[in-house]
Structure formats: structure tokens, C-alpha cells
Amino acid sequence: MEQFEMLKTWAETNVESVMFYILATISIPLAYGVILDRAIIRSGFILIGVFGSICGFFLLLQAQFLALAQLMIYAVGITLVIVIALMLTNPRMEKAQLSTASPANQLGAFMVAVGLFMTIYLSVRPENWTLSSEPLDTANVEVLGRALTTDYSLPFEFASVLLLAALIGAVMLAKADKPPKPGEDDYEYSVVDDGPTAGDARPEKEPVASGR
Amino acid sequence: MRNGAEILKLGTLTITWWCIIFGAVWIACYLVGVALPMMLSSYDSDMARMTAETLKALTPILSVLVFIPINAMFMVLIERRALAIFTVRLGPNRVGPDGYLQTAADAVKLLFKEDITPHGADAFMFTLAPIVFFAPSIFGAMPLLAAVTNYHELFQIVNLPTGIFFILAASSVPVVGIVMGGWASNNKYSLVGGLRSAAQAISYEIPLVLSLVTICLLAGSLDVVQIAKQQSGGILNWNILGGGALRGLDAALALKFSNSAASLQQLSAMSPEQVIKSSYVEPTMAALGLAAGQESMATIIAVIAVLVLIGATFIAYGLYMTGACAEINRIPFDLPEAESELVSGYNTEYSGIKFAIFFLAEFTNLFIVASIAAVMFLGGGDCPVPAWLGNALGGPQLASVINQVLNPLIQIKLVDPPTLFAAIWVILKVYSIVFFAVLIRGTLPRFRIDQLMDFGWKRLIPLSLIVFLLVVFAREFVNVHVGS
């Protein structure tokens, strides 16, 4: 019984960090999967897993709203658009599509990445910040909404202008130049890309433009 | 006349299956959530207490897990029978008494079928796809359970302050499963189905979310329990009728029709006209800054605002149903699995238990979008008859009779009357919406993919934005749910 109580108190104090390490053990290999998997479409799906685990981190940090926004916008919206773009630009579904960079470049990149990580790691110290031990209100959606519409309303408006510009720009960029083809009335619905399995080009463009 | 007999058969079938489904869920919940903890409480030890708490906490997820498979069987059966009636056929009527067990037999068949992974497919993704498609619907249903059970303590723990947003996030995940399955099948029809599904889901999610955001704006909350609670008190308070714009009218009618002096005193000391004035004319005057003499103008503006609110929420309901139909790939938006063009799209290559999971998830999603509609627009577990009308029609006498009949069951905590009645209303509402979806399936032809995109982007999204803006302005002139 005593052991049971001890276990219970241990779990209560440490459940957050245990969850953190579980999620970290999931997300780091998945992130490697994104950049190293031979089948590029699979790495697109792995990216969804990475974003899902980051959503888990946000839940641990008690940012419910952001976690759910992360799930809706990143894990489903953006990544699906990326996957569709992968399918459009890789019409024959090759497993090993492109060779990666030369070994020398790889080694250089690895050194740079490790150096960057060590620099960041050695420079972050808890003494650098005034840590606050106040508990975070779990229902902080209201705080966020109030801040977005009062103090941060100008950046908010700029963000919407940016999204509109990106929407229009993406539509313009992705739109196929339509050469006039006499005698082919249903050109509008035909496959625009030269890839054999590219699917309909029209529907996929617009989600890209939606900027979700 | 022959049709009438068929409809009667459909009704009997529905009620029988409801008894099976909800009886099973009820008994499971009772055993795990009430009976076992009560038995354990007689032992005085930490272990027993812990176990009891764990059992209570597990009740919501257990009820969902018991509910989903049986419900999917029932929904497949009712869909086939109802479609048969619409197209003047007989439908499945051989297995069991009058075909009641047709889908149970189908389920057994699917479970024993060989599970094939096609040649050249990505086996891991192929297996993961049905799970990704199915798992979110279990989690998505959780906050809804808290909203429809009328503050039953067992189901309160699954409530979240960001409830509706959580449900939306969970219900947006299944499309990943469809794209994954479509790609992993190594089949071009599946791939096209998956791509179509992704494009469709992403486009139609915008009107769906915007229509629900409109309702959240009227309710001033994201919490589904609170949204359901605000709508209590009859059909005039439901969100589909203006999101609380008719509350003043409801209060005035209650004053006018309540005949007992006690209830009059309980409501307020004002006359019906004063109630109307305080809830419609005064907010308008305050919003516009009108002087005391301009009541007639304020009245006109208030009436217009109320009508606009009712129209806007009604359109929002339509937008929600359209977007939801597209989101879960129902006819007329079932392009991802169009049998005649894509040989059933993303699940062409699936068989056996994986196909069964896809099938299960599809019908579960239909049920979940219907229950979101019931909670957000149709008042959750609220009785549509307002209390003043119910009292006039003899509601209290009926309630006391029912309470007396159920009294022995209430004593052993098998029945909790508020939860029971809320559940009955929710079941009626949700299955009416499901039946409506089946009716649409029997009526409308399928869209073409370019028509689908045009309809989504050029019609639905502008319309949902207009509705949103109308509501933003109109709610200033009337007392809506916010702050109540």
C-alpha cells in the first residue's frame, strides 16, 4: 500500500515530464523521417505525425487553443497541401526519387546543424529569464481574443492582408497558362499537368490558395 | 398503401434497434459507472477507492466504444431500408426477422474475410490509414457526450473549455486517413479519390467552421455544455431560431399564458408588454443612442434585426449541413468514393477488417456531425415544447406519472430522470438528421468535381461570410444569448 501511495505521488509530480519525454521520443525520430525518408510522399505523411506530436507539446504547455489550431491548420491543412503538391510534382510515384546532396555537403550540413544546436544549448540558461511560477489559466482563449482585438489589432489586420495577398498570389502563380485549343471544349476539366496520374489540377490549386 | 406498411415496418425496426443500442450502452454505463463503484465503496481501502474512481473516469469512453459498432450496424440497415422505400424496393429482408440482422451478418462476413495488402503498396501506411480515419471520431465525440447528458456527473469530466473547437479539430483529421489510404493502395483510382477528398474537405471546412463560429458568436462561448444550456426552455430559445433573439418573446408568452400566481411571481413582476420592451426596444435604443421619443423607429429596427437573426441562423444551419455532408463524403458530395467513376475510390483495395473500420468510421462520422448539429442548433437535450405551453397541456402531471413509474429504478440509480429525458430528445433529433441525410441521398444526384469546387468557393464561402457579418451587426440590437 505504501509503495502504491509513493507511486501515486511520483506519478502526480512527474506525469508532465514523462509525457514530455514520450512525445520527444516520438517527435525527434519522426522529424528525421521527414528529412531522410526515401519515399518523399511518405515523408509528407510523417510530417503530419511531427505536427501531431507538437500539438501534444502545446497541450502539455496548457495552450489548448494553439494545440487545436496546430492540429487543424498545420497537421491537416498545410501538410495535406504539401502532400498534394508532392503527388503533383512526382507523377510516377518513384520510391527513391532524387539523390541527396554529396557526402561532403552532408557532412558540412551536419557539422553546421550540430554547431547551431550546441550554441543554442549552451546559451540557454534558466537564469536568463525571470521565471514565473504562476499557474496558467487553462481557458486562456479569452485572453488571446481580447489581446488580438485590442493591443494587437494592427498586426492582426496585417496578417489578414498578408493572407489575402498570399491567396491571390498563389492562385496567380499556380494557374496554368491556357493556350487556346480550338475544338476542345472540355479543356477546362482536363488534366493540366503532363503527369499521367496528376489528377484534376483545378481543385488542388484552390486549397493552396486558401492559405490554411 | 403498400408503402404505408413498409414505413410502419421501418418504424418498428428503428425502435427495436434503438432499444438494443441504447439498452446496451445504458447497461454498460450503469455497471461500470454506478454499480461497480457502489459495490467497491463497501470496502474501505485506498485500492478500492482508486479503482472506483478509475472506473467512473472510464465510463464515457466505454460508452462510446460500446455505442459505435452497434450504432453503425443500425445506421447501415436503416439507410438500406429507407433507400429501398424511396426507390420502391423491398431492401434487405431475409436475415433474421424481417432483415433485422442483415448488417450483423455483414459485419461477421467482413471480419472473417481475408485481409489483403496489394502488391507494391506501402504496407505500414496501408494499415495506418483506417486507424487515422477512425480514431478521431472517438475523441471528437467526447465533449458532445457531456453536452447531451444534462450535467450527469459521470460525463462532466469530458467537457473542455474549447469544446466545439476540439470537435472541429478532431473531425478534420480523418481526411488524412483517406489521402493516406488512397496513396498507399498503389492504385490510381484510389489516389484520385484521395486527392479529391482532400480538396473537397479543405474547401468545405471553411463554410462549416464559419457557420459554427456564427453560433459561437451568438452564444459567447466555445463550451458545448454552455451552448446547450443556454438554449434550454423550448424551441424559441434554440440557436436555429435566432440564437436567443426570441428569448424576450418567450418570456412574454410565458407571462401571458401562465395561470398560476406562484409561477407569475417567480418569473418577474413585469407585464408581457414590459418584458417585450425591455428585451427588444431598449437594447436597440441603447445601441443606436436614440432619444426617448423614438420608440416606433427602434421597434422597427428591432423587428428587422430579429428577422435577420432568424434568417441568418437558419441559413447557417443549412450551410453547416452542406459542409458536413461534404466533410463526411455523403451523397451529393461523395466524389472521393464515386462508384461509377472511381470504383469506390480510396477504399477500392481494402478488404476484411480494414474495410470494416473504414465503413464503421464513415457512419460514426455521420452520427457525430448530426449530433453536433443537434447540440449547436437544435438545443441539445432540450424539449422543444416551451414550459408555459407544456404546463397548459398537462406536462407536470405526465412528468409525475412517469416519475412514479420509474421510481424503483431511480432508487437504485439505474435511471437519472434529467439525463434520461435529455437523452431521448437528443436521440430523436440526431436520428431525424440522419434520416434527412438518407433522404438527401435518395433524392439528389452527385456533383461533378468542378461544380463541387465552384459551389464551395463561389457560393458557400461568400454566403457564410455574409451570414457572419449580418449576425455581427444584428446581435447589437437584440438581447441574444451572450451574457445570459
Place this chain on the structure above:
Amino acid sequence: MTSSTDKATQDQTQGVFYAIAYAIATMFVVGAYATGSLDNFVQYAGLAPILESWQLKDYTELLAFILIVLLGSTVALLGGQTSIIMAVGTVGSFFALTLNQHPLIQYLTLAAVLFAIGLYGMVVSRNAVRVLMSIELMLNAVNINLVAFARYVDPVQVKGQLFAIFVITVAAAEAAVGLAIVLSIYRNTSTVDMERFNLLKW
């Protein structure tokens, strides 16, 4: 032909075997660090004064990290599966570097790891869409930082979460425009290879 395939398969199996051996070794190192055995060993071997004289505060952590990296490079040179070794080594060193830290530092370190992975992927990969995916990964690492600060430094006003919302917005716009550019390049050149986007080179 069969023999060459056999040899390739054999090499691969051997590589995976090495990688698994490396994973077990990493687990031992992390375990030794977590239980304090590594610390005791350093004290016993008389290394502690030297390390302290270099002004290294958390020398045991860094020692565990260096051990893991050295082991990893050795196994990789012996012919282990590089991708698995990299993943295992990163997870192991992440554990060693953060186990005794404040939660804020844990999150910041995790974000740094993801950021570095994203940077590496961005430099190494030649598929333009994969470069975009790596950029998304880096943006998400930044988001983790912001939300962690909101939790541990500014829990009242949660400004970090606000900034994260803006980052998500910008990331969405970036993904839309970037993918549109990639699509239009693909339409003109029929390739998404970064090395062949060199029309302006002379």
C-alpha cells in the same frame, strides 16, 4: 545480379544490426548518466578538477553527449545505418542534456533539436518540396519556444501564444506561395531538383 542484391541486403542487415547495438549502448550511457554512475566515474577517475577548471558547469551532461556522439560516429564509420544512428543519437543526447534541467530549458532544447534537424534537412535535400517541409519544421520549433515562454515566463498575458498565432499565419501564407512557385517551376522545367534551378547561372 542476385549476388549483388544479396550483398546489398546483407550490408543493410548489418547496418541495422550496428544501429541497434548503438541504440543499446546509448541507452547504457543515458542510464549511467541518469543514475549518477557517470558522475561517480568522473570523480573516481580524477577528471572532475580538469573539467571544472574549464569553467564547464554541467560537465557530466556534456561528457555524456560527447560519448554518445563519438560512439555514433564510430558505428557510422563501421557501416551502420546512418539515419537510424542519427535518430538514436539525437534522442539519447537529448535525454542526457535535459534530464536534470528546468522544464523551460527542456522545451527550448527540444525546439533547438527540431530546428537543427530542419536546418540539416533544408541544406541536404534536393527536392524543393522537401526543403519547404524542412522550413515548416523550423517554424514549428520556433512555435514551441514561444509557447514554452508563454507558459513559464509570462503565464498571465500569454504573449508567446499570440506570437505563435502570427507565426502560424505567416507559415500558412509561406506554404501556399512556396508550393505555388514550386508547381509553376515544375510546370516549366518538369523537375523539382534544387540543383537544376540554375537558369540564371552562367
